[in-house]
Amino acid sequence: xxxxxxxxxxxxxxxxxxxxxxxxxxxxxxxxxxxxxxxxxxxxxxxxxxxxxxxxxxxxxxxxxxxxxxxxxxxxxxxxxxxxxxxxxxxxxxxxxxxxxxxxxxxxxxxxxxxxxxxxxxxxxxxxxxxxxxxxxxxxxxxxxxxxxxxxxxxxxxxxxxxxxxxxxxxxxxxxxxxxxxxxxxxxxxxxxxxxxxxxxxxxxxxxxxxxxxxxxxxxxxxxxxxxxxxxxxxxxxxxxxxxxxxxxxxxxxxxx
Numbered sequence: 066x067x068x069x070x071x072x073x074x075x076x077x078x079x080x081x082x083x084x085x086x087x088x089x090x091x092x093x094x095x096x097x098x099x100x101x102x103x104x105x106x107x108x109x110x111x112x113x114x115x116x117x118x119x120x121x122x123x124x125x126x127x128x129x130x131x132x133x134x135x136x137x138x139x140x141x142x143x144x145x146x147x148x149x150x151x152x153x154x155x156x157x158x159x160x161x162x163x164x165x166x167x168x169x170x171x172x173x174x175x176x177x178x179x180x181x182x183x184x185x186x187x188x189x190x191x192x193x194x195x196x197x198x199x200x201x202x203x204x205x206x207x208x209x210x211x212x213x214x215x216x217x218x219x220x221x222x223x224x225x226x227x228x229x230x231x232x233x234x235x236x237x238x239x240x241x242x243x244x245x246x247x248x249x250x251x252x253x254x255x256x257x258x259x260x261x262x263x264x265x266x267x268x269x270x271x272x273x274x275x276x277x278x279x280x281x282x283x284x285x286x287x288x289x290x291x292x293x294x295x296x297x298x299x300x301x302x303x304x305x306x307x308x309x310x311x312x313x314x315x316x317x318x319x320x321x322x
Contacts, residue, residue, distance in 0.1 A: 223249020247310030255279030
């Protein structure tokens, strides 16, 4: 009789449940990780509401860290019992999309985003890691699981947003919204050498975090049109790049020179 585990699943649109499922077994190129810390993403909420199609009974979640439980026969360089993080995007790194650098589009549109969409997610006691050789990341000893789990989606999403803005050293950037992903984008923009960062945010606690993470100027959109404020502060010049961190109306293009 197969060993079982608890998993958090979407039974149908608008409904979830905790159910028992068999503990997965890895294929040759896979690994099974025992979950020690996981986060709920806004994408999970959207999925439950029906925005992303998935099969009834599919396990939710794509942000988790844990301990390697089993390794597939082809996976080398890792050991069972090792602490690892797994990104929300788990591409094969072998297909033409991956080879050309479009890893999030692995095998086709959004194909790198496998958890929940095509395989069970990781809001479970154990979960599969596809292409484990490339998608397992050791967690440094000085990081807790609670710290490392933020790198699985929120931090990496903010960083890739800043990377896709193609900032040059010393350029200016406006980052719209300073939730977890927006704050990560602010941190990334500063790390990439942005000369001046405008952070658009109204909540005081997030404004304070934005300053801590590297924002130079806070734009409160409740005080007036944020694009107009940025244009005024830059003497009508605008910024070199803009990043939207989910949910803000995409009218910021007017401030990009």
